[in-house]
Amino acid sequence: MAKQLNTKQESPHLKRFYYPLDRAVEKPFNWTQMLRLLKYLKPYTKTLLPGAMIAMLISTMVRLAVPILIGRVAIDVAIANEDVTMLTYLIIGISLLYLLSYLGNMYRIKWINILGQKVIYDLRETLFSHVQRLSHNFFDKRSAGSILVRILNDVNSLQELFTNGIINLLMDVVMLLGIIVILFVLSPPLAMAVLVILPIMFYISTKLRRNIRRSWQDVRIQKSRLNSHLNESMQGIRITQSFSQEKENTEYFDGVNTDNFEKERLAMKKSAYFGPFVEMSNAIGTVILISYGAHLLLLGPENGGIQIGTFVSFAFFLGMFWEPISRLGQIYNQLLVAMASSERIFEFLDEQPNVEEKDNAKEFTNMKGHIEFDRVQFSYDDDRVALHEISLEMKPGETVALVGHTGSGKSTIANLISRFYDPTKGSVKIDGNDLRDMKLDSLRNNISVVLQDTFIFSGTIMENIRFGRPGATDEEVMDAAKVVGAHDFITKLADGYYTEVEERGNILSAGERQLLSFARALLADPKILILDEATASIDTETEVKIQNALQKLLKGRTAIMIAHRLSTIRESDNIIVLEHGRILEQGNHDELMHQKGEYFDLVKSQFQMLDAL
Structure with a gap:
């Protein structure tokens, strides 16, 4: 991202950096x-x-x-x-x-x-x-x-x-x-x-x-x-x-x-x-x-x-x-x-969003969560194509898992669903509506995203969980924490739900921060839930709690799960295997294991690693 620049004044071991977008320019006084x-x-x-x-x-x-x-x-x-x-x-x-x-x-x-x-x-x-x-x-x-x-x-x-x-x-x-x-x-x-x-x-x-x-x-x-x-x-x-x-x-x-x-x-x-x-x-x-x-x-x-x-x-x-x-x-x-x-x-x-909202954009009313990718191609830049004209369908209430090696396009699909980016070609639709025709707030108010690197804001734990729905009552916040198994560790803190946490929540463990993000997502009550490596930082004991919580969290919602730990996605309705921005195969766990293709090899290699341990 930054280019290295050596100068005569600096010592041999010291590198300076400059940002290409931050340069002095020669212009006349601009009245x-x-x-x-x-x-x-x-x-x-x-x-x-x-x-x-x-x-x-x-x-x-x-x-x-x-x-x-x-x-x-x-x-x-x-x-x-x-x-x-x-x-x-x-x-x-x-x-x-x-x-x-x-x-x-x-x-x-x-x-x-x-x-x-x-x-x-x-x-x-x-x-x-x-x-x-x-x-x-x-x-x-x-x-x-x-x-x-x-x-x-x-x-x-x-x-x-x-x-x-x-x-x-x-x-x-x-x-x-x-x-x-x-x-x-x-x-x-x-x-x-x-x-x-x-x-x-x-x-x-x-x-x-x-x-x-x-x-x-x-x-x-x-x-x-x-x-x-x-x-x-x-x-x-x-x-x-x-x-x-x-x-x-x-x-x-x-x-x-x-x-x-x-x-x-x-x-x-x-x-x-x-x-x-x-x-x-x-x-x-x-x-x-x-x-x-x-x-x-x-x-x-x-x-x-x-x-x-x-x-x-x-x-x-x-x-x-x-x-x-x-x-x-x-x-x-x-x-x-x-x-x-x-x-x-x-x-x-003067910077304009790459993702623009049309003047006549429509609002989602009673979203069902039916997601379609119609020959979608996407590039982050001219030299790197992240998705190659893929077509897929995610039915309402279905849990879909995206698996594949790093760079295969899993997170890109999730970003397109949230419309953080627009496709280079093709269209992404929800309930038959092209996302480019819809209001951004209307879309994102119906989606919750849980990331591997959970961000905790400065403030109380209560405020952090409520971030997903500011109008929620204290009781609703506590109920969401109970569902995902976060209530027990929160009540053991000095001030419980009113414990102050600093930026990024450094006083909490990675697993505890992840549980808070699940509670935040549940409280928002989304129609679509995206879990991007959401259980990667969680220990085995916490993962058991999460798996139990997920059964309630995913109920009645379209869920997209991105995971390297394949044990977390065995129960998914549909598993899509990606490689270099293309769909190699899809189906449920039993169907893919029976095909003995790429998914079979991924599962086999993970079990071999566990056996080696």
């Missing part, structure tokens, strides 16, 4: 995608967003008004004319304006943070819900860690954009435009002089954009690899310790972690170029203001010069001018990070 991202603000355009914008405008207008009041009114009029009353009123008025600005900033920060958190909540919920509906083919090509990174880290990286970036961007644009207009109104020659640096600054910053954006893409991808490795390491910790590979695993992690460190360091380094450049521009602007402004002061207003109050206002506005420019550089970095993350988020959101 269409950014507008798509901003659409998540739409539910709040009548409430939080207008309030935050009004508060922002109030505080911005105050900041633009104060330097004019100080320079043109306080200095050039009140102080020049020694008007103490006017100066007093100005001091009170400016104080009240600053209070108004404080209130505007307070509510702006409050409302925009609430807005940002709501947008991130909506985006993450949308992404998770979408991923939940994707086909198995999507998960076959990606590690769990890389998916987690997009739902967690990539969405989190958008938080700064939505909580500060958007409103700050508007505020700084309004501030800059306001300052430029005011500067030209106060003195066009001086404004032209101090703003001469802007075109050079714009040119250099544009050159940095592509480089910075690519670096942040690399950061997101490397974090995905780091999380993938962490996820695999935690899940495979027992194997790592069993083979004493802790040192090698740590060395591999060190390589991935170093790459992550270097990618982030490089991205931060490139992003930091903008700050010092703004400071340098500020310094140049200040030098121009002092030198040329002093010249205009000496000329005086009557000769095309300026007054001292205008010079002071210019000094105020020039100091304010570079502040929003510096912030705009930071916001642009946020936009680059957001673009890199949003590309990866929208890649998932």
Whole structure:
């Protein structure tokens, strides 16, 4: 699944991995995608967003008004004319304006943070819900860690954009435009002089954009690899310790972690170029203001010069001018990070299930469980055909066993019945309905699957059994556990049915986890039951309990049993023997033994193995 990649920096025994579906790509800044991202603000355009914008405008207008009041009114009029009353009123008025600005900033920060958190909540919920509906083919090509990174880290990286970036961007644009207009109104020659640096600054910053954006893409991808490795390491910790590979695993992690460190360091380094450049521009602007402004002061207003109050206002506005420019550089970095993350988020959101539900799909009503495969061919990829135009029938209430060597197509048949995949050719029907014409929930609500590797969720045992039917009562859960023989071991646990189990149920034995999966399947009351190597991890004593439970579990249901231990399928109504995606023979146990074909050889070889033991 992952290709190995050697680099010059790594030690000879260390291998790096990259995932073909996780690569940085060179693209221009995609404004269409950014507008798509901003659409998540739409539910709040009548409430939080207008309030935050009004508060922002109030505080911005105050900041633009104060330097004019100080320079043109306080200095050039009140102080020049020694008007103490006017100066007093100005001091009170400016104080009240600053209070108004404080209130505007307070509510702006409050409302925009609430807005940002709501947008991130909506985006993450949308992404998770979408991923939940994707086909198995999507998960076959990606590690769990890389998916987690997009739902967690990539969405989190958008938080700064939505909580500060958007409103700050508007505020700084309004501030800059306001300052430029005011500067030209106060003195066009001086404004032209101090703003001469802007075109050079714009040119250099544009050159940095592509480089910075690519670096942040690399950061997101490397974090995905780091999380993938962490996820695999935690899940495979027992194997790592069993083979004493802790040192090698740590060395591999060190390589991935170093790459992550270097990618982030490089991205931060490139992003930091903008700050010092703004400071340098500020310094140049200040030098121009002092030198040329002093010249205009000496000329005086009557000769095309300026007054001292205008010079002071210019000094105020020039100091304010570079502040929003510096912030705009930071916001642009946020936009680059957001673009890199949003590309990866929208890649998932644009992913369509391979198994699609038609708009006019029908629902199953009172499913009988009559399954038909009509010349079905299926391929996982172009090079490997899993099923070769097979035709078979499973009658309602019949127990059908699928046997054969690994890779013969047993699990593929089960996956097609659940419609985790669609046939490449032919059709799969239940009760005469092509599954491609039916609603997925309607189909899967009538099917329960019990796998060899039982998945136990974090929570109580009660919740895990109830997962198959959330509306079931406690009594119904306990009754299902009693039927499959799980009640006895559950009641011996510290808190019985309310015992907390961690992810994958590590406090339970393999047999106990399998019994819980049987109880979960029974509680769901399916019309079709698929047992995929469901008794493979169970000891002989537990298997006896399961065989007794199966008689009740299978009653009145169409059951498909996949098993290597042939002793578990002797009582099946029909046994289908598969080899390389083709049906070799079928019939009940006695019929197949009488034919002395492939099934006979399989049974004989298993008995010989038991005799050898």
